[in-house]
Amino acid sequence: MRTRPRLYVSYSSEMALLPTWTQKIAALAFLAFLVIVPFGVIPGLGFLSDNDWLKLLSRVAIFAIGALGLHILSGLAGQVSLGQAFFVGIGAYTAAVLGGEVGKSTWGLGLPIWIWLPAAGIVAALVGALIAPTAVRVRGIYLAIVTLGLVFFGEWIFRSTPFITGGAQAGREFPSLQFRFWKEEVPFLDFTTDGSWFGISVTSEAKTYLLLLIFVIMAVIITKNIQRTRTGRAFMAIRDRDIAAEVMGVAEAKNKLIAFALSSGFAGLTGAILGAFVGRLVPEGFSLFMSIQFVAILLIGGIGTVSGALLGSAFVILLPRIVQDFTGFLASVAESGSGFFSWFAGIFVSTGIDDPGIVSTLPGTSPGLNIGQFNLFLYGLLLIGFLIFEPLGLYGIWIRVRNYWKSWPFTY
C-alpha cells in the first residue's frame, strides 16, 4: 500500500520489481542518465561521451550480460563455475559461422543478425544443457574443477578448428552490428557508421553504446523475472540447501540443468556481441582469465544480486582505465609539484631509472610494475579484500549504507 510500504496484500505487490514510488522514480532517473551519457550534456561527466570512454562503457554492458548469466548459475543456483569463457567462445563462434563472411580459410554463411544473435544464445544453452548432467553430479570445489576443465578443453578445440576460429594467434572476422532483413547490401539499421537520429548526429560509438544499453536492460529484466518465478525460487532453494530443497519437492537435477542452460545462453549472447563489437578475436581470448574475470565481477560486485553483477562489471572493466589515468596524473604531480601529495606520488610512481616506485611509467627502463601488471596485482588484492572484509561486495557496501539510514534512529 502506498502509505504503508510493508503492508503487502498480494504476492504480486510483494514481488514487484520496483515496489515503491521512490524506487520507480530513482530507476527512471538513472535510466535517463544512462541514455544521455553519449551526448555529453551532463555537467562534469562530459568526458564520458568521448569515444574511448563510450567503448569502455559498451564493454561494461557486454560483460554485464555474461555476468548476469553467471549470476543465475552461481548467485541464484549456487553452482560455482569457471567455465563461463568456454560458453562465451561457443556463442562467439556460432555467431561467426552463421553471420560472418567466408574468409580465405574460414566458414561463414553471412546470415543477418536476427538469426546469428539468438542462435549464439541457443547453441550455447544447448551445449550447456548437454554438459549439465555431468556437472550436476558434483558439488563445490569439484564442480569448479570440472568447469575449469571445460575451459582448457574449449581452448584446445578452438585452436584446432581453424576453419571456424581462424586458428591460434590469427583469429577471424566477426559479423558486425548491422540489421538486415536478409543478405541485402545496405542494412536498414547500421551501428558501425556515424549518422544522425531524429536530427541529432550520433557517432557509431554512441549508437553501439545505446544498442548495448538496450540489450543489458533486457537482460536485467529477464534475470529479475527469472528470479521471481517458480524456477528462480527453486534455484535459490537449491543454493541454500540442496538436500532440503529436494525434500521439499524441488527437482534438483532438472533445475540445475535449467540454470546451466540459462547461464550458458547468456554467455553465448555475450560472446556473439563481443565478437561483433571488437570485430576480431583470437581463440586464446576465451581463456581461464576471462572466466576469472566473470567470477571477479560477481565477487566484487556482490554475489547473488543483479545490482551486484552490474556494479561489478562496471568496476572490473573501468578499473584499469582509472588506474591508468590516475597513474598518469600522479606522474605529472610527482614531476612538477611539491608538498606531501607529490612526495606520496613520487613514492608511488617511478619516472626514471634511478627513481624507485611501485608503478613504472616507462616500462622496461625504470623499476616497478607496468600498468598491466599493476592492474593484475590490484585485482588479486581486491578479490582477497572483498572476500575477507565484504563478502557481499560493492552491493554489500550499499546495503550497509542503506541499512544505516533505514534503521534510524536505532542500529538494529
Add this chain to the structure above:
Amino acid sequence: MTTTLERVGEPDLSDAYRTVSWMVRDRSHSTPDAVSMRNKDFGIWQERTWSDLWEEIVITSHGLLALGVERGDVVSIHSEDRPEWVIVDLAAVAIRAMSTGLYPTNPMAEVQYLVNDSGARVHIAEDQEQVDKMLDAGPDAFPNIKTIIYLEPRGLRSYDDDRLMFWDDFMELGRAHRKEHPGTVAATMAEAQADDIVTLVYTSGTTGPPKGAMLSNENATFAIDNIILAVGRTADDKMPGPHDMVLTYLPLGHVAERIMSTWTMCASGVVLNFAESIETVQINLQEIQPTLFFAVPRIWEKIHATVLIKLNDASRFKRLINGFSYKLAAYIGRSRVKNDGRYTVGSRLAYWIGNPLMFRALKERVGLRRCRWAGTSAAPIAPEVIEFFMGFGVPMVELYGMTENAAVATLNFHDRNKVGTVGEPYPGIGLRLDEETGEIQTKHDGNFIGYWNKPEETAETFTDDGWLKTGDVGVWVDGTHLKIIDRIKHIIITSGGKNISPSEIENSLKTSPFIKEAMVIGDGRKYLTALVAIEYDVVGNWALSKRIPYTTYRDLSEKPEVIELVQGIVTETNGKFATVEQIKKFRMIPKELDHEDGELTATQKIKRKTMERTYHDAIAEMYGT
C-alpha cells in the same frame, strides 16, 4: 465473492433493534467491495470485503441454526484472534444467541469450568491444542456440548470423536441449511430486542472463580455511542471510519478488545488487521501502522523498554542525535503533561525540530507513525510511560471502564488530557464516588444485566439504589478528572494505620526496562516489602555486556550483581514516595510468572493471594518472622 444475498422476501428490518451484526449487514450493502478485514496468511495480508464478511456471517449463522443453536444459547470460542472469531461472534448475535470467549492460555481445568458454567452448546476450538483441552477432560466432562468445531485441521485428522467437526464442513452445513431455509437469519434478526444478551464476558477472577458478565444489545450500543463515537477522542477530532486501521491482537474475549476491534469495526467501518500472534505484534505493528491503537500497560511498558534499550545501543553518531532528540522529547512530554495534552508554542517548535530528526523514524520503527489515537486501559500504568510517548508525538491517553459497565466510565479527551488520571466521565453518564469509601460507581445504559446464573453475586455488585460498584477507589482531580487510587481490596493498610496504594509503587518500579513484575506487600505490617521479577531478555543482555555468566532465569535473578541492579531501581523509586510508602526490603521471584501455574490471571494480572501463599517463606523472611 460478491453479494449473493437473498434480498427478495427479506423481512422489513426498520423496526428491529440495530445490533452489531445488523451494522455489518448495512455496510455489506452500502460498501460491499470495501475492505473489512485482513489477516496474514502465507506472508500476505489477505483481504475480506464487507460482502465477503457478511456472506460468511450468514452462512455461519445458518450453520449454528443447523446445529440446533437457539435463541439465548451460548457458543464458546477458544481461539487466538482471527477472522473466524469475529464471524462466529457476530453470527451468534444475528440469530439472537450469544458468544463467550476463552483465553488461548486457559488451562484444561479452567476451560472445563468456563464452558460448563456458560452452558455452551457449540464450542469453537482453534487447533489441536485447544481440542485436546476438551477431549482430555473425559467423555462426560461437558454435558451440554453437542459439537466442537475446529479451525485448524493439522494433527486432528486421526481424531475419532462424534462431536468434532471441521470448519469447512460446518460452512457446508450452513450453506445447505440456507438453501433449505432461506431468510431464516434475516427473520431472526428482525426480532432482536434491546435486552438480548450478545455476549458473556468472563471476569478475570483475581479472587474466586470467574463470573460471566452478561452484556446486552443495549450495552453494546451504549459502549459504541460513548466510547467509539466519542467527540474529541482522537488527535484530529475526526470520527473513526473506513480509512482507519486497527491491529487486533489482544484476546477478543476481553471487553476491551471486543470494543476496540469488533464493535469499532461494526460501528464505524474501520479495517481490522489480525496480528499473526502475540509474538509478532511488533512486526505486524510496523506493517500495519494502525491509526487507532489500543494496548494494555504491559504492552506499552514493553515498547517503552525496547525503545530505551535500542536507543542506548545505537551507534555513536546516532546516539549523539538521539541524545539531543530525546531531550527535546522529554521537554515536549513535560510541557504537554503540564498543559493537559496540548502543545505550547515552545513544544510545537521543539516537535518541528525533533520530528524530522528522529521522532518520525522512531514512530515508524515502533509502528505508531500514523497513530491518531493511542489508548491504554485495563490496568494501571505509570504516568512516566504516557509522558514518554506523548513526547514523541504519539496521541496517547488513558481511559477507564470495566466489563460490568461495558467499559463506559471515563476517558481523557485529547485536548483535556490529564496524565495520571483516567479522564473525565463521558458526557451525560451517571458516575459518582461513594462518600464513605471513595468507591467509583456508575449508573447508565451500559451497566450490565448481571452475572450469568449468579443472582447473589449480581445483587452484591449493585448498591441499593441501583448503582454499579466498580470496586475501584478514586478521587477527583481539579473537579473534572478522575484518578484511580487502587482496587479497594488491594489497598494496603499498614500496622501504622497508613493507607497505601500498591499499584502506584509497582508501576513506578515497572517503568524500568529491567523489571517485568513487582508486587508490593505490607497489609497489616510495619513496613512495605516487594517481590520483584526481572525482564529476562533485558537483564540477560545486561548481564552479557557486564560479562556475568548465568544459566537460567532463576540463576540470573539471584546473581548478586542483578540484586544490586534491582536495589538501585528500588532506591530510585523510593525517592519518589513518602517514607511510609518506601520499600524497605525486596526478594526476587525465581521464576517467570505464568497463567498455567495460577500466578497470573488470563489477562496477566498477578493473583495476590496465590502469590502470598507461594512465596510465603520469602515474605516471612523479609519481616523476620
